[in-house]
Amino acid sequence: MTWDDILPLLWPATVETAVMVGWSTLLTALLGLPLGVALVVFDRGGLRPLPALKSALGFVVNVGRSLPFIVLMIAIIPFTRLVVGTTIGTAAFVVPLTVGAVPFFARLVETALREVGADVVQAAQAMGASRTAIVVKVLLPEALPGLVAGLTVTVVALVGYSAMAGTLGGGGLGDLAVRYGYQRFETLLMIVTVVLLLVIVQVLQSFGDRVARRLSHK
Structure with missing residues (x-):
């Protein structure tokens, strides 16, 4: 296989990976941010202590984190089919990536x-700020550099997850590496795919680190 054969395959696979990672990142941010806030707010000593609810949420989060991604992909196949109507293709694998x-x-x-100083929260409470105002105007802005760093780590993990999704028909660079690099013994294509994934991860990590540093200096 030559470069003329590789390039037409590489571009569509890269686009599919970008679509999977992009949509799953957006959904993860929309769902994970309020869940993380709830874990803090409902904890003992939080703005709205509800230990039982916090424990339940913590249990769900721990279960979700403990499952290997390839097991998770298989386990939620019925849910994926229910949501998008199929279990194969880029759109289908946005579901397990997000979950x-x-x-x-x-x-x-x-x-x-939790890294936000308690004195900052106490000062807002002393000024009569509501719980919602404290979360929106104090906790989230103060924690923004850490949130950006956390999202960067998550996006990098999603790139790795998306490559794994290719082994089960998710498309993208992982699928390309399996179908051509592994099954057809195309070593050059395998190397190019791995290098491209490394470059994508490095670019995303560097960009996220730069944004987090700028926010921390403000």
């Missing part, structure tokens, strides 16, 4: 929020 990443990101959100 796998939400608990992971929620814990990172929780960690970032």
